[in-house]
Amino acid sequence: MTSNIIPYPPTGNDHRIILAGTDLIFESIDNIFVYPSLLDIDRLKKALSRTLSIWPILAGRVIVNDDQYRIEFSDQSIPFTYTENDQLECWPNLPVVIDDATICEPFIDVVQYKPVDEPLLRIKVTRLLRSNEYVFGTSFSHLVGDAASNIHFLNDLSRLYQDLEPLLPRPIFDRHLWTKEDADVSFLSNLKPYRNADKCEIIATNFARDQANSDQLNLSFSSIQLAKLHSLAGDKDEVTVHDALNAYMIVTMNNNSIQISNEYFQRAYILVNYRDLLHSIAPVGHVGNSFVIMLTSDFPNPFSLISIAKTIRQAINKCRHEDFLKKWIPTADLMMRQIIKDDKLNCVWDTNEVVINSNFKYDWSNQVDFGMTNQCRFHTITSLKSYFRIFRLNPVKDKESHWIKDQDGAEVSFRIEKGAMKNKFLETYRHDIKTNFINVE
Numbered sequence: 001m002t003s004n005i006i007p008y009p010p011t012g013n014d015h016r017i018i019l020a021g022t023d024l025i026f027e028s029i030d031n032i033f034v035y036p037s038l039l040d041i042d043r044l045k046k047a048l049s050r051t052l053s054i055w056p057i058l059a060g061r062v063i064v065n066d067d068q069y070r071i072e073f074s075d076q077s078i079p080f081t082y083t084e085n086d087q088l089e090c091w092p093n094l095p096v097v098i099d100d101a102t103i104c105e106p107f108i109d110v111v112q113y114k115p116v117d118e119p120l121l122r123i124k125v126t127r128l129l130r131s132n133e134y135v136f137g138t139s140f141s142h143l144v145g146d147a148a149s150n151i152h153f154l155n156d157l158s159r160l161y162q163d164l165e166p167l168l169p170r171p172i173f174d175r176h177l178w179t180k181e182d183a184d185v186s187f188l189s190n191l192k193p194y195r196n197a198d199k200c201e202i203i204a205t206n207f208a209r210d211q212a213n214s215d216q217l218n219l220s221f222s223s224i225q226l227a228k229l230h231s232l233a234g235d236k237d238e239v240t241v242h243d244a245l246n247a248y249m250i251v252t253m254n255n256n257s258i259q260i261s262n263e264y265f266q267r268a269y270i271l272v273n274y275r276d277l278l279h280s281i282a283p284v285g286h287v288g289n290s291f292v293i294m295l296t297s298d299f300p301n302p303f304s305l306i307s308i309a310k311t312i313r314q315a316i317n318k319c320r321h322e323d324f325l326k327k328w329i330p331t332a333d334l335m336m337r338q339i340i341k342d343d344k345l346n347c348v349w350d351t352n353e354v355v356i357n358s359n360f361k362y363d364w365s366n367q368v369d370f371g372m373t374n375q376c377r378f379h380t381i382t383s384l385k386s387y388f389r390i391f392r393l394n395p396v397k398d399k400e401s402h403w404i405k406d407q408d409g410a411e412v413s414f415r416i417e418k419g420a421m422k423n424k425f426l427e428t429y430r431h432d433i434k435t436n437f438i439n440v441e
Contacts (some may be wrong), residue, residue, distance in 0.1 A: 001081070001082050001083070002079050002080065002081045002396065003045065003079075003080045003081075003082070004077035004078070004079060004080070004081075005045055005049050005052065005077060005078045005079075005080045005123075006049060006052070006059065006075065006076070006077045006078075007049060007052035007053040007055075007056060007075055008049040008050060008052075008053055008061045008271070008370075009053055010053070010056075010059075010075040011053050011054075011056045011073075011075070011308075012048050012056035012059060012060060012072075012073030012074055012075040013040075013056075013071040013073065013243050013427050014072060014074060014199070015056070015072075015287060016063070016070050016071065016072045017057070017070065017071055017073075017173055017174055017175055017177065018069070018070050018177055019069040019070065019071065019143060019175060020175045020176070020177060020289075020333055021178070021332070021333035021335075021336035021337040021340075022176065022289050022329065022332055022333050022336050023143055023145075023288055023289045023410055024069060024143070024337070024340050025070075025142035025143065025289060026142070026143070027113075027139045027142045028110055028112075028139045028140060028141055028142060028148075029138075029139070029147065029150050030040065030104070030108050030110055030137075030138070030139045030140075030381060031103055031108075031137070031138050031140075031142075031150075031186060031364070031375070031378065031379065031393070032107055032108065032135060032136070032137050032362075032370050032379040032380070033129050033136040033138075033365070033376050033378055033379075033380070034088060034091045034133060034134070034135050034136075034376065034377040034378075034379070034406075035133060035134045035135075035136065035369075035370065035372055035375065035376055036132075036133055036372065036375050036403070037061060037132065037134075037372065037375075038132070038134070039125060039134040039136065039370060041125060042084055042162055042298065043081060043161060044125070044370075045111065047157055047160040047161040048078065048080065048123065048157060048203065048227050048287055048380075050160050050163060050288055051157045051166075052078060054166065054170065054171065055153055055156070055171055055360065056073040056075065056121040056138055056173075057073060057120070057144055057171075057173045057285075058078065058119075058120050058121045058140075058144060058153065059073065059074065059075050059076055059077070059078060060072050060073045060074050060075075060080075060105045060120060060121075061074055061076060061115070061116055061117070061118070061120070062113075062115045062116070062118070062120070063115060063143075064115045064144060065379070067144070067284075067337065067340075067341060070203075071120070071143070071144070073173075073215055074339070076117050076119070077119070078121050078122070078123065079109065079119060079122050080108050080123045080124075080125075081122075081123070081124040081125070081166070081198070081392070082125050082126075082127075082128045083124070083125075083126050083127075083402070084086075084126070084129055084353070085106075085126050085135075086129045086130065086132065088306075089130050089131065090128065090131035090133060091128060091131065091133050092379070093137065093292065093412060094379060095143060095218035096218070096262060096378060096379060096380065096384070096392075096393075096394060096413065097216070097218060097379070097380055097381065097383055097389055097392045097411070097413035098379050098380070098381050099216040099218075099265050099383065101381050104137075104379065104381050106123075106126070107122070107126050107135045107137040108124060108137035108138070108139055108197065109122040109124040109137065109139060110122065110139045110140050111139040111140065113141075113143075113382060116135055120140070120141040120143065121138070121139070121140055121141065121144075122138075122139040122142050123136075123137070123138055123139075124136075124138075126135070132270040134164075136368075137272065138150075138154065139219050140153070140223070142289070144288075144392060145287045145288050145289060146273075146288070146290060146291055147359055148273055148275065148291045148362070149286075149287045149289075150173075151253055151288070151362050152171060152224045152285070154367065154395070155367045155368060156169065156171075156268065157368075158367065158368045158370050158371075159371060161370050161371070162370065162371045165392075168285075169283070169284050169285030170285060171285055171287045172283060172285045172286050173259060173287050174181045174311060175288055176280070176281040176282075176310075176339065178329070178332060178333045178334065180331075180332035182330035182334075183330045183331040183333070183334040184327045184330070184331050184371075185331070187328065187331045188231045188331065188335075189326045190295070190327075190328060190331075191328070191331060192295050192334040193269060193293045193295070193333060193346050193349070194332055194336065194339065194346050195335070196346065196348040196349070197344040197346040198344055198345065198347060198348050199340045199343065199344055199345075200343060200344065200345050202217055202423060203345050203348065205348055207384070208383070210385040210415065211385075211415070212399060213385075213417060214385045214415040214416055214418060214422075215415065215416060215418050216413065216414070217317050217410065217412075217414060217415070217422070217425070217426070218382045218411055218412070218413050219415070219429060220393060220409065220410075220411050221245065221409060221410045221411075221412070221415075222393075222406055223372055223406050223407065223408035223409050225404070225409075225433065225436075225437075226241050226244070226245060226408065226409065227241070228436060228437055229241070229244040229245060229305075229382040229437060229440070230244045230247050231392070232308075232437060232440055233246070233248075233306055233309040233410075234306040234309060234310060237309050238313065238321070239310060239312075239313045240313065241257065242311045242358060242360050242390075243309040243310075243313045243316075243407075244309050244357050245307035245360075245390070245410060245412070246268070246308075246309075246311060246312055246358075246390075247305050247306075247308035247386065248305060248306050248437075248440065249388055249412060249414075250265050250268065250280050250302070250354060250356075251302070251304065251305050251308055251440070252425060252428055252429065252432070252440075253265060253425065254302050254415075255303055255352070255401065255428070256421065256424040256428060257421060259424070260420050260421055260424065261421070263351065263352065264300060264302050264303075264352065265299075265302060265313065265352055265353065265354045265386070266298050266302055266352045266353070266410070267295060267297065267298050267299060267311075267320070267352070267353055268294065268295075268296045268312060268315075268353065268354045268356055269293055269294065269295050269296075269336060269353060269354070269355045269356065270293075270294045270295075270312065270315060270316060270347050270355075270356045271291050271292075271293055271294075271355075271356065271357045271358070272291055272293075272294050272316055272319050273290060273291050273311040273319070273361075274290055274291065274292055274320065274325055274329075275290050276371070277320050277325060278322060278326070278329075280330055281325075281329065290327070292319050292328055292329070293332075294315050294316065294318070294319040295315070295353075296311050296312060296314070297311060297314070297315070299311050304441070305440055305441060306441075312356075315427050320411045330335070349386070351386075352385045353386070354387070354388065355384075355387040355388065356388050356390070357387065357388065357389055357390075358388070358389070358390040359389070359391050359392075360390045360391065360392065360410055362392075363392045363407075364378040364392070365377060365394055365405075366391070366392075366405075366407075367380040367393065373428050374395045374405045375395060375403045376395070377394040377395065378394060383413050383414060383415050384414070384415055384432070385414070385415040385417070386414065387411055387414055387415070387417075388408045388413075388414045389412070389413045389414065390410055390411070390412050390413075391410065391411050391412065391413075392408075392409065393405065393406050393409035394408060394411075395412055
């Protein structure tokens with residue numbers, strides 16, 4: 001059964017915003033949240049209506065005029081689907097990133113890109129009758145914003161469902177627009193991910209090949225294990241736990257691949273959030289795709305945990321300088337508009353490069369728990385070869401069937417070449433976990 005939820009009270013007032021070039025991501029952010037007990041559907045609908053009043057952008061529609069993309073805040077309805085499932089005994093024990101998309105497909109009503117007609121948000125709730133669990137599926141248009149924007153909206157929804165006030169800051173929707181004159185052509189060397197764009201059909205063919213030749217791995221690290229890695233990665237004031245984790249993944253891949261194929265990763269792309277670094281462009285609470293894709297310099301020693309961790313941190317620190325961002329953002333904006341005009345995608349990296357797309361700073365399950373503290377499990381889909389996705393660990397049940405959660409643990413998901421490379425990597429990882437990383441340096 002599908003209901004149409006409208007914002008109450010309506011606040012859009014037919015306001016329009018022009019999307020920046022860096023907002024032109026024609027995909028959706030699709031997630032699943034699983035709850036062990038009742039979600040009150042009527043209460044959830046009312047909370048959604050109130051949340052849309054605070055987030056009128058999501059009750060809007062995309063309008064395209066020539067090469068200009070706008071969102072009109074038109075106070076239109078959002079589809080909310082409720083269904084029941086009597087086939088599943090209970091929600092299975094799954095990693096955060098699910099490899100088999102067919103598991104998730106029945107539980108998500110996916111947003112499509114269709115100007116004028118398509119909503120920017122879709123909600124689907126499925127009650128599992130045998131276990132009385134509730135599966136909350138969300139699909140959020142990437143044109144609206146990134147993961148930080150999505151989790152901000154969902155946390156507002158979760159709090160209003162609990163009759164709590166949304167946390168500050170409130171969402172800010174207007175975008176800073178750039179002109180060709182703002183771009184700095186001398187900065188193009190810093191924008192390799194945009195210079196490496198390719199035709200959509202070529203990228204799709206390459207992705208299909210990589211999917212066929214690789215397997216997904218989901219590796220869990222406890223907070224204690226991460227603290228150990230951090231201690232091995234050098235000065236704790238100079239690098240973070242997150243840097244140490246990524247460095248461990250890269251150095252482990254490199255130590256194994258050099259033995260098998262004489263190849264190794266020499267640098268990394270890192271997606272970095274720049275909110276509140278340029279307050280006039282992206283203050284805290286800004287809704288948009290407020291991130292840069294930063295390429296590190298070559299690792300001075302690609303087989304050293306400390307060397308890689310420091311190189312990652314240096315790249316992140318560099319892209320957080322105001323002068324750097326004032327050149328990077330308008331130049332990337334201009335290039336992204338041309339990529340879209342040429343019907344290309346900027347999802348291309350070299351075989352000696354790895355991509356780091358981390359959600360470690362966002363605890364999705366705790367932020368969208370609807371009051372069920374440490375009981376919500378979060379899942380998403382899509383993994384790519386040599387592309388690290390990092391999330392907080394989900395809660396699990398202990399021997400007494402009580403929910404517990406390692407608040408600072410992490411899961412890393414990525415795809416790796418089948419056969420010897422995968423087997424060697426897993427062997428090393430398991431040995432490192434067993435020996436508390438005694439051989440990592």
